[in-house]
Amino acid sequence: MDEKKITKSITVNGDVGYVYSLWENFETFPTFMENIESVRDMGNGLTHWVMEGPLGIRLEWDAETTTKEPNKRIGWNSKDHDADVKTSGQVVFAELGNGKTEVTATVRYEPNKGGLAGDVVARLFGQPEARLETDLRNFKDFAEGRVDRLTGQES
Numbered sequence: 049m050d051e052k053k054i055t056k057s058i059t060v061n062g063d064v065g066y067v068y069s070l071w072e073n074f075e076t077f078p079t080f081m082e083n084i085e086s087v088r089d090m091g092n093g094l095t096h097w098v099m100e101g102p103l104g105i106r107l108e109w110d111a112e113t114t115t116k117e118p119n120k121r122i123g124w125n126s127k128d129h130d131a132d133v134k135t136s137g138q139v140v141f142a143e144l145g146n147g148k149t150e151v152t153a154t155v156r157y158e159p160n161k162g163g164l165a166g167d168v169v170a171r172l173f174g175q176p177e178a179r180l181e182t183d184l185r186n187f188k189d190f191a192e193g194r195v196d197r198l199t200g201q202e203s
Contacts, residue, residue: 052156052157052158052176053155053156054154054176054177055153055155056153056177056180056181056184057150057151057152058151058181058187058188059144059148059149059150059151059188060148060149060150060151060187060191060192061147061188062147062148062191062192063143063147063149064119064141064142064143064149066149067141067149067151067191068118068119068120068122068141068149070190070191071122071139071141071151071187072116072122074089074095075087075088075089076190079190080183080187080189080190081183081186082179082182082183082186083099083179084097084098084099085098085099085100085106086098090110093112093113094110094111094112095110095111095113096108096109096110097109097110097111109126109134110126110127110128111124111126111127111135112125112126112127119143120140121138121139121140121141122138122139123136123138123139124138134158135155135157135158136155136156137155137156138153139151139152139154140152140154151184151187151188153180153183153184155176155180
């Protein structure tokens with residue numbers, strides 16, 4: 049499977065500082081990203097990601113935060129070139145006024161292995177535009193308080 053690149057935007061009710069602060073806490077991602085099982089902060093800009101796949105298969109990789117401009121942009125790259133998936137991208141935050149922020153996510157990914165792991169990645173990212181749209185909608189619900197930030201359940 050070749051590298052894929054997807055860009056999607058959503059408007060969130062919340063000032064840019066608040067929205068940025070929620071996004072920069074990667075460990076909360078499992079509450080709004082459907083297939084992310086866990087994200088662990090390893091310090092020094094590194095995080096360890098675990099994604100649930102079909103048939104109980106898990107994909108894991110480490111990512112490095114490469115850009116962090118408060119209230120503007122967060123960028124990343126996967127760190128381990130032998131991981132199940134290579135990923136990179138950025139999220140840009142734009143203050144729209146009236147307490148609204150536009151969040152634009154650009155994601156690039158490429159399965160690093162063929163066989164079963166490659167098939168799992170292909171299935172998980174089979175409709176990447178729809179998946180990113182869903183994750184952004186879930187983030188909007190999370191940021192606007194329609195999802196409990198501790199449990200991930202609808203409020």
